[in-house]
Amino acid sequence: MGKKRSYQQYCSIARALDIVGERWTLLIVRDLLGGPRRYKDLQESLDGIGSNLLAARLKDLESAGLIESIKQPPPSSVKSYQLTARGRALEPTVAALAHWGLELLAAPRQKDHWQPQWNHVALKARFNPQEAAGLSATYAFEIGGYPHYAVVKDGALANFEGTAPNPDLLLKASDEDFLRVVEGELNLKEAIQSGLISVEGSGESLLRMAKVFTPKHS
């Protein structure tokens, strides 16, 4: 942890990569963009990361000022990690990367790991500002038992964990069924008609949502 490898270049990209360019680091940031996470949460989400690596990365990120650890007061008293403002400032970078990577999802997922929390970045990456122009709406999801929602307003998108107050749409599905729709293996309409995916809200809202989360040039 102490002595770090550096590109030794006077360039903002190189210096940025000196901090977030190591293996797993940006994926940790991705997870923390969804909110505070415990060590265990990260370890589960980042399937295959060595425990020593996760600890080292967290230490590095903390000393670089991107994250901080917080303890809830007793009796809950759990330790969590969360992004600092500096860490959250990586959101545009992560979003840009996610957008670039979208078409790589066309390749079959096979045995790839997946977490419902990642739907946050997926929504961000797929968000189409043109389609969202002039729209104010709240789209709620409950994928694999994980409730979260997206608020579209003023052409921008904000995501939240938990149950939405007054959603225009609420979509419930299992991990597997949801992914099959995302992959294109299963048609959304059919999935709804066959009851695999449940939807509360108008058909109009559903249609609009589909458009809002259809990325441009793709």
Added chain:
Amino acid sequence: MGKKRSYQQYCSIARALDIVGERWTLLIVRDLLGGPRRYKDLQESLDGIGSNLLAARLKDLESAGLIESIKQPPPSSVKSYQLTARGRALEPTVAALAHWGLELLAAPRQKDHWQPQWNHVALKARFNPQEAAGLSATYAFEIGGYPHYAVVKDGALANFEGTAPNPDLLLKASDEDFLRVVEGELNLKEAIQSGLISVEGSGESLLRMAKVFTPKHS
């Protein structure tokens, strides 16, 4: 090169990082965003990269469809690498990263390597669209003998190598003096008055350029 390590996550960020997340890769992309480069050019710019690594990265990038190698017809007959459309699509990601990394440049550069071509990404990262609103201008540079220019139009910025046709401003400096100004160690006005940096163009243009390339929140 053949068998690759993968995060095995069904997430566009993870899949993107499977391709561009390895050491040096995004720096190669940074260099190629400036235009086609030869093996030797990259090797010089990416100070410290192993010859085997550079070759391996280029091969991986090529098979991933991000770059292609081109040969000029004889007699020049040199082999160069250039980005494909898919590779150029990384520009927003690289720009976002560069923008995030800007404030890391505050740390002294010490013995850090530097190449005048990197001014392209620096300009992109520092570009302030608000200040550029309604402006049409061409700003030319010749840093360390490397001529390049930035065209601001319709609130957007485009960079080019070579000599600008009708620049509103032409700024010439050595690597070292230019960096001292960028670092803040040397004041631009003083550098001009003392003749270290030469400027052709109106003082008005100079002022406007300074504003256009002053990043927001910084």
Added chain:
DNA sequence: CGGAATCCTCTTCGATACTG
């Protein structure tokens, strides 16, 4: 001479086991 492949050493990664 530029564009790599080879070799060797060193660091980092990955996986598991272990501890406060």
Added chain:
DNA sequence: CAGTATCGAAGAGGATTCCG
């Protein structure tokens, strides 16, 4: 649950050599 410790495997760095 939150990390350390450990160790074989893979990757990085640097020099040298090979090929055209």
